[in-house]
Amino acid sequence: MNKDPIGAGATNPRDFLDIDAELTTDERLLRDTVRQFVDDRILPSVSEWFEEGYFPREMAKEMGALGLLGMHLDGYGCAGMSAVDYGLACVELEAGDSGTRSFVSVQGSLAMFPIWAFGSEEQKTQWLPGMAAGDLIGCFGLTESDSGSDPGSMRTNAKKDGADWVLNGSKMWITNGGIADVAVVWAHTDDGVRGFIVPTNSPGFSTQDIHHKVSLRASITSELVMDNVRLPDEAVLPGVAGLKGPLTCLSEARYGILWGSVGAARACYEAALDYSKSREQFGRPIAGFQLTQRKLVEMMVGINRGMLLALHLGRKKDAGTLQAAHISFGKMDNVRMALDVAREARSVLGANGITLEYPVIRHMNNLESVYTYEGTNEIHTLILGQAITGIQAFS
Numbered sequence: 133m134n135k136d137p138i139g140a141g142a143t144n145p146r147d148f149l150d151i152d153a154e155l156t157t158d159e160r161l162l163r164d165t166v167r168q169f170v171d172d173r174i175l176p177s178v179s180e181w182f183e184e185g186y187f188p189r190e191m192a193k194e195m196g197a198l199g200l201l202g203m204h205l206d207g208y209g210c211a212g213m214s215a216v217d218y219g220l221a222c223v224e225l226e227a228g229d230s231g232t233r234s235f236v237s238v239q240g241s242l243a244m245f246p247i248w249a250f251g252s253e254e255q256k257t258q259w260l261p262g263m264a265a266g267d268l269i270g271c272f273g274l275t276e277s278d279s280g281s282d283p284g285s286m287r288t289n290a291k292k293d294g295a296d297w298v299l300n301g302s303k304m305w306i307t308n309g310g311i312a313d314v315a316v317v318w319a320h321t322d323d324g325v326r327g328f329i330v331p332t333n334s335p336g337f338s339t340q341d342i343h344h345k346v347s348l349r350a351s352i353t354s355e356l357v358m359d360n361v362r363l364p365d366e367a368v369l370p371g372v373a374g375l376k377g378p379l380t381c382l383s384e385a386r387y388g389i390l391w392g393s394v395g396a397a398r399a400c401y402e403a404a405l406d407y408s409k410s411r412e413q414f415g416r417p418i419a420g421f422q423l424t425q426r427k428l429v430e431m432m433v434g435i436n437r438g439m440l441l442a443l444h445l446g447r448k449k450d451a452g453t454l455q456a457a458h459i460s461f462g463k464m465d466n467v468r469m470a471l472d473v474a475r476e477a478r479s480v481l482g483a484n485g486i487t488l489e490y491p492v493i494r495h496m497n498n499l500e501s502v503y504t505y506e507g508t509n510e511i512h513t514l515i516l517g518q519a520i521t522g523i524q525a526f527s
């Protein structure tokens with residue numbers, strides 16, 4: 133006889149598979165703390181920020197005080213949390229806005245991580261505590277206007293001049309660029325690609341913010357220009373040479389995205405679910421129409437699947453068994469799921485779906501950037517293709 137009969141009880145539409153039960157008490161507490169922060173500090177203003185194309189710099193200190201900046205790193209003022217904790221925080225931040233999560237990803241995984249992983253003791257002590265506190269903002273300069281998916285084609289270069297380095301070139305599409313105190317810039321040298329820690333007040337360094345974006349508007353995206361920027365030898369990250377440096381950082385950031393995108397999807401699904409139960413047409417709530425239910429069910433299934441995938445990969449990261457190709461799986465599948473959910477949710481809201489009164493079109497537009505940055509959908513497909521066939525199809 134079956135001792136554990138399958139229950140016929142109610143399920144929670146907001147956590148259908150009861151994934152909460154897979155989290156520890158501490159993980160739920162952390163998740164709830166970040167959710168509260170997003171409810172209190174992000175959601176009331178974010179559609180205005182999006183409309184104005186504004187990122188509130190002061191938010192950095194608040195996030196620093198909560199331990200969210202470089203939270204998965206240890207020492208030097210960082211919170212030393214687990215990979216799953218970091219992922220859960222990304223879900224909540226991106227349920228607010230992909231721009232908020234992007235800020236935290238760039239600060240922690242792209243600017244602090246390379247200093248933490250490849251920096252000298254002096255570099256770590258000089259930069260990390262201020263960055264963890266949100267007093268100093270960092271950015272990561274890899275992409276150039278003619279060098280995106282193929283970062284090896286970058287033109288930015290650094291040449292030795294006596295004991296110094298002289299850096300020349302420009303970087304494009306750099307998150308936090310215009311508000312950064314420090315930029316981690318990747319450049320060709322005689323020893324291959326190297327990372328440089330560049331204080332943004334260095335003579336010859338300038339930034340230009342990119343305007344007219346219709347995606348990630350509550351986030352600063354900039355061009356960095358380096359015109360004979362002279363740096364001491366101590367500015368180079370000593371611990372890595374070659375593209376492995378930036379690609380290792382990207383793996384860290386993509387890991388946050390595979391979680392965060394589930395948060396954006398969840399926000400869209402919940403908005404569509406609530407709306408569909410109150411909006412009446414033909415004398416009944418639109419949630420009562422079969423076609424709407426199908427949309428809602430597809431969204432719910434995608435989000436639960438995405439969350440299980442993220443949690444699985446997070447547990448593997450904490451166990452030390454996660455591979456870079458696993459991250460490509462998560463980034464590719466969860467971001468496309470989130471974009472599908474956002475587009476379906478937009479249709480459920482009808483005309484209201486095109487306004488910033490509801491979060492859906494903001495998330496939908498944001499997710500177009502998330503689909504492209506940190507390795508496009510196509511590039512992650514090719515990484516997975518190579519992983520399963522052994523044949524590279526990039527070039």
Ligand SMILES: Cc1cc2nc3c(=O)[nH]c(=O)nc-3n(C[C@H](O)[C@H](O)[C@H](O)COP(=O)(O)OP(=O)(O)OC[C@H]3O[C@@H](n4cnc5c(N)ncnc54)[C@H](O)[C@@H]3O)c2cc1C
Binds near residue numbers: 275279282307526
């Ligand atoms: C809002 C935003 C913020 C960003 N922040 C940062 C940042 O902080 N730091 C940073 O360094 N970069 C940043 N980026 C840049 C981002 O990482 C690049 O946009 C991304 O790598 C893609 O490069 P690309 O835009 O030049 O597209 P391209 O590389 O020109 O690609 C265009 C299209 O061609 C496809 N394609 C390219 N090569 C292949 C191939 N071999 N096979 C099949 N298809 C291919 C791509 O998948 C894509 O669909 C940001 C971008 C955005 C939009």
